[in-house]
Amino acid sequence: MSTSPRNPPFRAEHIGSLLRPEELVKQRYAVADKSASPESLVPIEQKAIRDVVQLQQEVGIRSITNGEYSRHMFWGTFFETLNGMEEVNMRDGGYDMGIFRQYAPDVKSFMHAKTVPNSVTVATGKVSHTGTSSFLPEFEYLKTIVPKEQWKDIKLTLTSPSWYHFRYGPNKAYNKGVYANDDEYFADIAKAYQTELKILYDAGLRNAQVDDPNLAYFCSDAMLQGWKEDKDNFQTADEQFAAYIRFYNKCFERPADFHLGIHLCRGNYVGSKHFSEGAYDAIAKTMFEDLNVSTFYLEYDTPRAGGFEPLKFLPKDKNVVLGVVTSKFPELEKKEDMIERVNTAAEFVAAGSGVSKEEALQRLSVSPQCGFASHAEGNSLGYEDMRKKLQLVRAIADDVWKGEP
Template sequence: MSSSPRNPPFRAEHIGSLLRPEELVKHRYAVADKSATPESLVPVEQKAIKDVVKLQQDCGIQSITNGEYSRHQFWGTFFETLNGMEEINLRESGYDQSIFRAYAPDVKSFMHAKTIPNSVTVANGKISHTGKSSFLPELEYMKSVLPKDQWKNIKLTLTSPSWYHFRYAPNKAYTKGVYANDDEYFADVAKAYQTELKILYDAGLRNGQIDDPNLAYFCSDAMLEGWKNDPENFQTADEQFDAYLKFYNACIERPSDFHMGIHLCRGNYVGSKHFSEGAYDRIASKMFNNLNVSTYYLEYDTPRAGGFEPLKYLPKDKNVVVGVVTSKFPELEDKKEMVDRVYKAADYIAEGSKCSREEALQRLSVSPQCGFASHAEGNALGYEDMRKKLQLVRAIADEVWAGQP
């Protein structure tokens, strides 16, 4: 079997979102309430991106993102800009909250906190790509601040294909009459996703990462119980999971030199909240073997994510990035303990692959467990706390993989 791709992923990784400076957050809200113009945001945003690129470089991080500073939330605006999609939360008449799965972990948290999710986007017409990428400006600006020999290191976070499907009740991701079933909906989303990836690839992107809490929700006992008890469901949770894997694979067909990873966590909301709990054991074998990505960025900072045992299913041609350093709180982990955890993860990979620890380590990297600011306000820690966390990740990597980027 072929070996796993490398560089990317690098030994010291991070998930993508970084704490935004207060000036940027305030200015974006000022644009939203029309007390500032969109044009006035551009220099503020660009300066913040330049600063955060330097932060990553200073911390020895090779996989460079823009901190998601061009977005209000981690998933960006891919779906919102497709033909056929409508942000129905912006309708004057609003919408019926019964369209949601009440037991979907993020919906459950949103409803508890403030009665509605942040964005409510559904298909009210046939979905197609406009030909204009909402992510391309992010990539082009990153290319302008990095030398050409580093463009291949730029990592761009991509929207989960199921982001505006999982949260909705069966057949509610699209209005009545638009699609006859999920297969038709998935097919059009996949075509749009393929167009997006081609635009980004042609512009030089070689390192993509899907941020996807949805698949990890299938590890949650509470979610699975809600699914089982929902009379509207026309398939089991296992069948839905399988359908998603097939759907994702159709979305992310790509050239062999386009590295694609996927990050699975249990939610990362304002004030360092998480949405769900549950070990990867339930989904690991299917996820590792049936999903066409090269790298899995997994949350492993607390017991809510379970143990490393599922890593036994990792194929020899794939990588895993273990997120053992929390991005939610400022307390700094003990480096030796984290190094020991990386070795423990390697031992499970070695057991499953019947290889040595040293060979297993070649398929491993280390990172924070999630982003530092999936949403604008960010987690419950400060900018210098974040710097120390990134430096710790680099130090762990240097201890385990001396001399490797």
């Protein structure tokens, strides 16, 4: 069996989104409510990106991102810019609330708060890529900031292929008559996703991370119970999970030198809110063995994510980035405790693979548990708190993997 790819992922990683300066947040909202022009946002956004790249370089992070400063939310605008997809919430009269899976963890949380999920986007026609990538400008601008030899280290966050499909009830991700079934819908999304990856690859991108809370929701007992009780479902949760893995693998077809990882967490919303709980045990074997990614970025900062036991299923040619440092709150973890947790995780990887702990450590890295600002307003901590968290991640990595980036 081949060994796991390395550099990327690096020993000290982060998940992509970073706290936005207040000026950037205010200006983006001003553009949204049309009190400011889109052009007025550009210099503010670009300065913020330059500053946050400098921050990452100062703390020793190699997988440079733009902090997701070009986005309002972590998933970007991939689906919204495809042919055939429409933001139905933008129509007069809105949309039928019955479209949602009421037990999908993020939807359930929104409904409890008497609000509605934003970005209600469905397929109103056959889906295809336009040939223009909404992610490409982010990469191209980062290339103007870092030296050419570091372009391969730049990391972009990509949208989950199931982002809109999961939150809607069976056969509601597309209008009646557009697709006969999920397989047809998935096939067109996969073609569009492959086009997106090719555009980014041809531009020089070699490092990407899919942000995907949906797969982690299959760890939630409450979600699984809701799924079981939903008489409209035509397949079990296990069958849906397996269908997603097959779908994702078609989306993720790519050249061998294109490093692709996937981040799973249980929600990261305004005010450091999470949406679900549950250990990886129920999905780990299928996901680790069958999903065509090189790296899994996993949430591990609190008991809501369970223990490290599922890591025994990690194949020898794949990596795990351990999100042991929380990005939700300012309290700084003790480095020694985090090093102990990394070593404990390595013991489970070693036991499952039949190798030494030292060999198992070669497939591990460390990071914050999630991004610091999946949503524009960000989590309940300050900019300097974030800096200290990233410095801690770097310090843990320096102790465990001495001399490695």
